[in-house]
Amino acid sequence: MEQGVGKAFGKYVAFNVMGALGLSCYILADTYFVAAGAGAEGLAALNLAIPVYSFINGLGLMTGMGGATAFAIAGGRADEGKKRTIFTQVACVDLVISLLFSAGGMLFATPLSAALGADSQVLEKTSVYLRILMIFAPMFMFNNLLVCFVRNDGNPKRSMAAMVLGSLSNIVLDYVFIMVFHWGMFGAAVATGIAPIVSMAVLSGHLRNGRCGFGLQRGRLRPRLMAECAALGMSSLIVEVSAGVVMIVFNGLAAAAAGNTGIAAYGVLANLALVITSIFTGIGQGIQPILSRFYGEGNKPAMNQVYGLAIAASAAFALGIYAVCAVFARPVVGAFNHQGDPVLEAIAVRGLRIYFAGFLFAGVNVVTAAFFSSVSQPGRSFAVSMLRGFVVILPMAFVLAAALGLDGVWLSMPASELVVAVFCLILYVWGKNKRRR
Numbered sequence: 001m002e003q004g005v006g007k008a009f010g011k012y013v014a015f016n017v018m019g020a021l022g023l024s025c026y027i028l029a030d031t032y033f034v035a036a037g038a039g040a041e042g043l044a045a046l047n048l049a050i051p052v053y054s055f056i057n058g059l060g061l062m063t064g065m066g067g068a069t070a071f072a073i074a075g076g077r078a079d080e081g082k083k084r085t086i087f088t089q090v091a092c093v094d095l096v097i098s099l100l101f102s103a104g105g106m107l108f109a110t111p112l113s114a115a116l117g118a119d120s121q122v123l124e125k126t127s128v129y130l131r132i133l134m135i136f137a138p139m140f141m142f143n144n145l146l147v148c149f150v151r152n153d154g155n156p157k158r159s160m161a162a163m164v165l166g167s168l169s170n171i172v173l174d175y176v177f178i179m180v181f182h183w184g185m186f187g188a189a190v191a192t193g194i195a196p197i198v199s200m201a202v203l204s205g206h207l208r209n210g211r212c213g214f215g216l217q218r219g220r221l222r223p224r225l226m227a228e229c230a231a232l233g234m235s236s237l238i239v240e241v242s243a244g245v246v247m248i249v250f251n252g253l254a255a256a257a258a259g260n261t262g263i264a265a266y267g268v269l270a271n272l273a274l275v276i277t278s279i280f281t282g283i284g285q286g287i288q289p290i291l292s293r294f295y296g297e298g299n300k301p302a303m304n305q306v307y308g309l310a311i312a313a314s315a316a317f318a319l320g321i322y323a324v325c326a327v328f329a330r331p332v333v334g335a336f337n338h339q340g341d342p343v344l345e346a347i348a349v350r351g352l353r354i355y356f357a358g359f360l361f362a363g364v365n366v367v368t369a370a371f372f373s374s375v376s377q378p379g380r381s382f383a384v385s386m387l388r389g390f391v392v393i394l395p396m397a398f399v400l401a402a403a404l405g406l407d408g409v410w411l412s413m414p415a416s417e418l419v420v421a422v423f424c425l426i427l428y429v430w431g432k433n434k435r436r437r
Helices: 002-076 080-115 123-135 137-152 156-180 184-207 223-232 234-297 300-327 329-334 342-374 378-391 393-404 406-436
Strands: none
Touching (some): 002 080, 002 123, 002 137, 002 156, 002 223, 002 342, 080 123, 080 223, 123 184, 137 156, 137 184, 137 234, 156 184, 223 234, 234 393, 234 406, 300 329, 300 342, 329 342, 342 378, 342 406, 378 406, 393 406
């Protein structure tokens, strides 16, 4: 069994880490090219708009991960009737939510940008990017849905390929639209919106495959099943939404300390952090199909083995990433500081070395939340995600910022992740002992 579990773990996690890294590069590519084309003001505008992307992405992952988890558990229990209808239910939810975002982008982009903290210097740039981003909401949400279902339908390789190719298209189009056509923030947003369309084109090959185990079906809507899927995907939603809320709060604290330059510096850290977090997210998404199947089969030893492998993998990644970022902080920040702003560099370099220490603990928290969600324990998953996303970090940020200024803002991330990691390990060990009885 150990060899089989290890092989499945390696297959699913490797493909999903690569795919999640590719997906996270949507925003990182925008960060790089916007910095080159629009400088610190463009970076500040981008960072003010990104929280809305987190909300859109989070809702897409809630329906995608939640629906796909229910799909995998039903498969493990050989419940073919339930398995067939899940995709239709969550697709209907996606359609309604994404159209509301699109309408909001067309009508309210400018006042929303102002509410997010854009001042007169960056309001126009922020609203342009935000409007296009929200109009493309259906593409982002349905791409997340398809990626999750294709992965759980036994095709993690195609899911990975879709995410990577979508991201590569975004990078190429960012260069063309910003550096060649000089479309600025509009070009960055359009490039980001086209990327999920490319990804869905790759995923469509699975839908045409005769072995595809899901699809749209006629039938009545089932609110109870929708609620079940939403509960299973709630941790994914909280992770993304909390990232957006934290970004809004940190933008405000950074602006209070250093104006738009502080927001731009935090933008470099936050968007690099999205890429690193995607590694842990990829591990969590990779173990989900395996854990859900073992849970459906009642195979508790295999579930615990998968969790141990995931924690070990996330710890190894975290140590390596922090070592590289701590040693090479200056050239990493320099890649996004095309104007050579010495204040931005000083803030971002110091911030990177403090802020990124949090990833030594963040992997435990992301993996543990994914574990509980995958084995149909949404309450525990929700608790971990809420603690990590809101309950601990926000008070920590305000208190430490008041005491230490910008250093306190950066320090709040590792301090809160450490507190939540201790809670996660206690909760897992307690649950493991309970499962043995």
